[in-house]
Amino acid sequence: MWRFWIDVGGTFTDCLALSPTDEILERKTLSSGRIKGQARGVERDGDSIWIVDALRTSDVEDFWKDWSFDIVDEHGATTWSGKVLRSHPERGIQVTTADGDHEIAVGAGYELSSELEAPVVCIRQVLGLAMSVPVPEVDVRLGTTRGTNALLERKGARTALVTTQGFGDVLHIGSQERPHLFELSIRKSQPLCETEVEIEERIDTNGQVLKSPQAHRIREQLQQLLDDGIQSLAICFVNAFQNAEHELLVEKIARELGFSQISRSSEVAPAIKFVPRTQTTVLDAYLTPILQEYVERISRQLGNPRQFRMMTSAGGLIDARQFRGKDSILSGPAGGVVGFSRIAEQAGFARSIGFDMGGTSTDVSRYDGHLELEFETQKAGVRIMTPVLAIETVAAGGG
Numbered sequence: 570m571w572r573f574w575i576d577v578g579g580t581f582t583d584c585l586a587l588s589p590t591d592e593i594l595e596r597k598t599l600s601s602g603r604i605k606g607q608a609r610g611v612e613r614d615g616d617s618i619w620i621v622d623a624l625r626t627s628d629v630e631d632f633w634k635d636w637s638f639d640i641v642d643e644h645g646a647t648t649w650s651g652k653v654l655r656s657h658p659e660r661g662i663q664v665t666t667a668d669g670d671h672e673i674a675v676g677a678g679y680e681l682s683s684e685l686e687a688p689v690v691c692i693r694q695v696l697g698l699a700m701s702v703p704v705p706e707v708d709v710r711l712g713t714t715r716g717t718n719a720l721l722e723r724k725g726a727r728t729a730l731v732t733t734q735g736f737g738d739v740l741h742i743g744s745q746e747r748p749h750l751f752e753l754s755i756r757k758s759q760p761l762c763e764t765e766v767e768i769e770e771r772i773d774t775n776g777q778v779l780k781s782p783q784a785h786r787i788r789e790q791l792q793q794l795l796d797d798g799i800q801s802l803a804i805c806f807v808n809a810f811q812n813a814e815h816e817l818l819v820e821k822i823a824r825e826l827g828f829s830q831i832s833r834s835s836e837v838a839p840a841i842k843f844v845p846r847t848q849t850t851v852l853d854a855y856l857t858p859i860l861q862e863y864v865e866r867i868s869r870q871l872g873n874p875r876q877f878r879m880m881t882s883a884g885g886l887i888d889a890r891q892f893r894g895k896d897s898i899l900s901g902p903a904g905g906v907v908g909f910s911r912i913a914e915q916a917g918f919a920r921s922i923g924f925d926m927g928g929t930s931t932d933v934s935r936y937d938g939h940l941e942l943e944f945e946t947q948k949a950g951v952r953i954m955t956p957v958l959a960i961e962t963v964a965a966g967g968g
Contacts, residue, residue, distance in 0.1 A: 575692075607624075608674070608676065610675065633662055637681070688709070688711055706875065711889075714929075723759075787819055792826060802823050804834060807843060829858060832854035834846050849952070940958060
């Protein structure tokens with residue numbers, strides 16, 4: 570069975586493959602899944618055009634068939650679009666368009682694109698499989714910055730926070746820390762959730778129920794969220810880490826109503842500290858739908874492999890179906906930390922510094938005989954209370 574180790578960064582996707590005969594192969598592509606090239610030769614063939622590019626000579630016949638083909642200018646803007654009819658390692662790529670009279674200049678830049686995710690493009694390139702050929706059973710291990718990017722760009726799912734009555738503004742108040750002590754104009758980060766719902770319930774610090782919630786009232790409040798288009802819920806009650814009874818009730822009703830994503834604090838971050846527990850739960854609800862859609866898309870494009878695992882922020886691997894928002898923030902960089910520490914040990918170094926420069930950012934970490942974990946950290950203005958590797962990131966990459 571072929572085995573693949575893939576790192577999806579903000580700019581590039583790197584793929585390392587091991588064949589059943591222990592041959593090691595490498596591939597690198599843009600994380601957008603788009604393939605760039607330059608027309609070194611152009612030949613008209615009726616209503617179609619053959620594009621010759623030395624970069625495509627290693628591709629199998631008809632690998633690019635049915636891909637979209639765009640001519641782009643020096644600014645990256647599309648000036649002409651077509652469809653790939655055929656591709657041949659010697660003759661090139663045959664493209665057609667509704668505008669059969671268009672001429673393509675030698676030296677013009679082009680881009681190939683499809684619905685395939687970058688990891689799948691790499692795997693198909695290594696195996697030499699065109700889109701029409703199914704991918705055989707493979708073992709895939711993948712780290713990605715997809716969750717990190719969605720958090721930084723605030724492109725997660727529409728999320729609502731369900732919390733104890735009187736605590737609906739907990740994310741707006743936060744810890745009252747000033748990120749920049751001497752800044753005169755204080756800019757507060759906005760919560761990831763779109764709205765908040767307060768439930769009449771209360772549990773004391775020992776886990777004893779002081780006020781039980783009313784199921785019919787919860788149902789009414791959650792139904793209103795559904796009617797407003799909210800599909801992702803973050804449930805976080807005061808002292809729920811001691812007694813999850815009320816959170817479980819809300820979760821049960823939410824599932825009956827049909828919410829697509831439900832994150833419960835007593836499961837996501839079952840610990841004291843209400844503010845970071847709430848932020849972590851909302852983060853999980855905000856990112857998990859995006860990540861699940863991404864993972865399901867890759868899995869579907871690979872034919873649903875049985876061995877598909879994702880790297881977590883703590884440096885471990887989990888089944889891709891269990892990959893959640895809370896696990897994703899340092900998924901990509903974590904693989905680099907685990908990798909450099911193993912290589913350093915093999916080279917005889919008990920202590921080492923990792924410097925991982927990508928196209929978008931640079932990650933620095935250290936290894937002192939063990940992987941250093943942080944159990945509470947802050948990323949992109951959100952406090953996260955789950956185990957993550959100690960990694961310092963600066964927004965300065967080589968790309």
